[in-house]
Amino acid sequence: MAGHIQDRWYKTEPGTDGKPHRVKTDRHGSGLRYRARYIGPDGTEKSKSFADRQKRQADQWLAQIEADMTRGQYIDPKTARTTFKQYAEKWLGSQTTDPNTRASVDAQIRRHAIPYLGLRPIESFQPSHIREWLSELEKAVPASSYRRVIFGNVSGIFTAAVEDRLRTTNPCRSRSVTAPSRAPGRVRPWTTEQASAVRAGLPDRFRAMADAASGCGLRQGEIFGLPIDEVGFDTGWLHVGYQVKDVGGHLVFAPPKRGKVRDVPLPQRVAGALQAHITAFPPVEVTLPWLTPDGPPVTKRLLFSREESGAVRRSDFNTYAWKPALVSAGIIPEPVKGQRHQSAREHGMHALRHFYASVLLDAGENVKALSGYLGHSDPGFTLRVYTHLMPSSDGRARRAVDKLYESLGWATAPRPDGP
Numbered sequence: 203m204a205g206h207i208q209d210r211w212y213k214t215e216p217g218t219d220g221k222p223h224r225v226k227t228d229r230h231g232s233g234l235r236y237r238a239r240y241i242g243p244d245g246t247e248k249s250k251s252f253a254d255r256q257k258r259q260a261d262q263w264l265a266q267i268e269a270d271m272t273r274g275q276y277i278d279p280k281t282a283r284t285t286f287k288q289y290a291e292k293w294l295g296s297q298t299t300d301p302n303t304r305a306s307v308d309a310q311i312r313r314h315a316i317p318y319l320g321l322r323p324i325e326s327f328q329p330s331h332i333r334e335w336l337s338e339l340e341k342a343v344p345a346s347s348y349r350r351v352i353f354g355n356v357s358g359i360f361t362a363a364v365e366d367r368l369r370t371t372n373p374c375r376s377r378s379v380t381a382p383s384r385a386p387g388r389v390r391p392w393t394t395e396q397a398s399a400v401r402a403g404l405p406d407r408f409r410a411m412a413d414a415a416s417g418c419g420l421r422q423g424e425i426f427g428l429p430i431d432e433v434g435f436d437t438g439w440l441h442v443g444y445q446v447k448d449v450g451g452h453l454v455f456a457p458p459k460r461g462k463v464r465d466v467p468l469p470q471r472v473a474g475a476l477q478a479h480i481t482a483f484p485p486v487e488v489t490l491p492w493l494t495p496d497g498p499p500v501t502k503r504l505l506f507s508r509e510e511s512g513a514v515r516r517s518d519f520n521t522y523a524w525k526p527a528l529v530s531a532g533i534i535p536e537p538v539k540g541q542r543h544q545s546a547r548e549h550g551m552h553a554l555r556h557f558y559a560s561v562l563l564d565a566g567e568n569v570k571a572l573s574g575y576l577g578h579s580d581p582g583f584t585l586r587v588y589t590h591l592m593p594s595s596d597g598r599a600r601r602a603v604d605k606l607y608e609s610l611g612w613a614t615a616p617r618p619d620g621p
Contacts, residue, residue, distance in 0.1 A: 205240025207260050236260045287320030293359050301449045310352045324363050329376035349382035388590050391560035392553055403527030410479035415554035417472035419576050422551040423447055424458055426514045429502040430485040440468040446513050452495035453513050462577040486511045563591045
């Protein structure tokens, strides 16, 4: 047995005859009678009290504790009472990922998980609670891909709770719990007309951003953090070494995503658009901390800035410049007066990177080179995302033979009775 049962209504004392006798204690008849006691793996005493006539339940409880210890599935009853909110906040505080990623995960958990799951003890969760939460989440977050990200983070919290011995299982991994589906696998790039219409809808001050995205494949943050001295007008190359990120409401300079510093070709037309932008809106010196809000200050002369001369903030740009441009291009509807624009994750500025990739693949650029231009860590990832946009081998074969026939003067009109 892992411990013993104390009867708090009786005690044993030596009688006048020298033999032990059971006598009533001062607590007899009041309060919980039995206290099951044992020593936990941490060396401290644990206990649980039971009412009169519940000694059998106390014995069974101690037997279960002993079995759990033997199987390595013991959970401290006190820590098991920790609520989801308490443990989630501890989990969030221990994350060591990129600051911007931490801020995003923190916002997801606090906005979409803690309000629904926060007060329940983490040990008490059943798969049914997760199914009910997912049903509520579907009402609040229409995008299945974003729900899947949130679900993955909540599942990560429960996995950590299992490893910290607050639970024995992860309820998110139950067979009866269906994770939100993945986003549609195929990228559907904008047409030239759509990309052109969105560009035309941007304010003059930001219009050349569309050229940097659709003509060089830069990410939004990389465009915001593009210094004038990184644009090689004379060499025909553009160096991508910085981005502007929002970390907890503070703008900072940081390297590109995953530290993938790179050089991309600078087409003449894009260079011309950037030069025209520089003439109309001269570069501005901007000083921001490096990587974290308390990092060392770094100063760069940025191509793109706000009218007040500071760095462009993503949320402001998306709300007041990008989404109105999507409306003017007919990609999303005009919002009802007094309401926000429609959610448009699939039509974010990243859509211009997809457009850039589709143009290069259509022109015959190889995947390895495109992967480098986009700053992907693995050409295989680029291939998985864009393989359906690559010209088919049968199409290339037809064009090659047609070109040969034309060069030899063999080209003739198709016969009317067959191909």
